[in-house]
Amino acid sequence: MEISKGVEMLQLVFHEYVIHPMLLWDHEMAVLVDTGFPGQLEDLRVAMEKVHVPFDKLKAVILTHQDFDHIGGLPEILRERSHQVKVYAHELDKPYIQGELPLLKNGDVEKPPKGRVDHTLIDGQELPYCGGIQVIHTPGHTPGHISLYVKQGKTLIAGDSMYSENGILGGIHAPTTLDMDTARLSLKKYTDLDIASVVCYHGGLSNENVNDQIMELIKA
Numbered sequence: 001m002e003i004s005k006g007v008e009m010l011q012l013v014f015h016e017y018v019i020h021p022m023l024l025w026d027h028e029m030a031v032l033v034d035t036g037f038p039g040q041l042e043d044l045r046v047a048m049e050k051v052h053v054p055f056d057k058l059k060a061v062i063l064t065h066q067d068f069d070h071i072g073g074l075p076e077i078l079r080e081r082s083h084q085v086k087v088y089a090h091e092l093d094k095p096y097i098q099g100e101l102p103l104l105k106n107g108d109v110e111k112p113p114k115g116r117v118d119h120t121l122i123d124g125q126e127l128p129y130c131g132g133i134q135v136i137h138t139p140g141h142t143p144g145h146i147s148l149y150v151k152q153g154k155t156l157i158a159g160d161s162m163y164s165e166n167g168i169l170g171g172i173h174a175p176t177t178l179d180m181d182t183a184r185l186s187l188k189k190y191t192d193l194d195i196a197s198v199v200c201y202h203g204g205l206s207n208e209n210v211n212d213q214i215m216e217l218i219k220a
Contacts, residue, residue, distance in 0.1 A: 001204075001205060003199065004152060004153025004154075006025050006131070006152060007023075008022070008025075008051050009022060009023075009199050010023055019036060019037075019069060021033060021036055023053060024130040029058075030058045030060075031058075031129050032062070032077075033063075034064055034070040034159070034201060035063070035077060036072055036073045037068070039076075041077065041080070055081075058077070059086065060086050060087075060127075061077060062133075062148065063088065063097060064157070066103055067106065067160065070160075070201070073113075074087065074114075074115035075115050088120075089117045090121050090145070091144065097114065098115070099114030104142060105176065105178075121137075123135065123136060123137035124136075132150075133151070134149040136149060137186075138158075138186035138189060140172070140183025141176065141183055142178060143178070145161060145186075146159065154193075154195055155197045156198045156210075159201055160176065160177075160202065161186055162198070162200050163201075163203045164202075164203030164205070164206045165203055171217045172184065173202070184218070188218055195210050198210045
């Protein structure tokens with residue numbers, strides 16, 4: 001689903017789960033935000049080709065955090081495009097993504113996905129790709145969880161800081177959030193942004209009065 005020019009919400013299905021990685025692109029490159037479950041490389045490739053973005057245009061992967069369903073496709077992407085792709089994540093989640101520490105929520109997985117992180121991101125940083133991507137450190141779900149504000153289209157990529165249902169923001173998903181108090185504080189960072197659309201990894205797009213919806217979640 002096209003959110004705005006060069007901003008596409010992908011939809012991947014894995015058993016009973018529906019997830020929404022994001023694809024950003026311009027004439028120079030494509031950026032993938034989160035990589036799905038292990039074994040979904042072909043699904044990602046097909047999803048990209050459907051919006052006429054060839055897989056070999058992919059030059060950056062941004063990981064919102066360390067969870068299994070977000071980093072699962074990273075090893076396969078790096079095997080295919082190792083020298084062409086740079087990987088970005090927050091420093092606090094980097095050792096988990098690289099396999100130096102067991103995943104905080106999937107530590108019992110026998111062979112968890114892992115891959116290198118080339119660059120660490122900090123709160124307030126802006127990546128110059130695709131018209132500008134602002135990094136927002138939104139810990140709580142994991143220590144190094146980040147959200148992204150895509151200036152083109154005023155789109156907030158919320159990762160797992162929130163979920164949505166039928167276009168309505170449902171708030172924080174408590175069962176999978178490590179620190180609810182911190183997660184609630186993180187939502188307040190969104191009030192500084194002019195947001196037209198929010199994409200949650202679980203639930204997808206919300207684009208009706210989203211600034212008001214976020215304020216209601218903060219008050220709850």
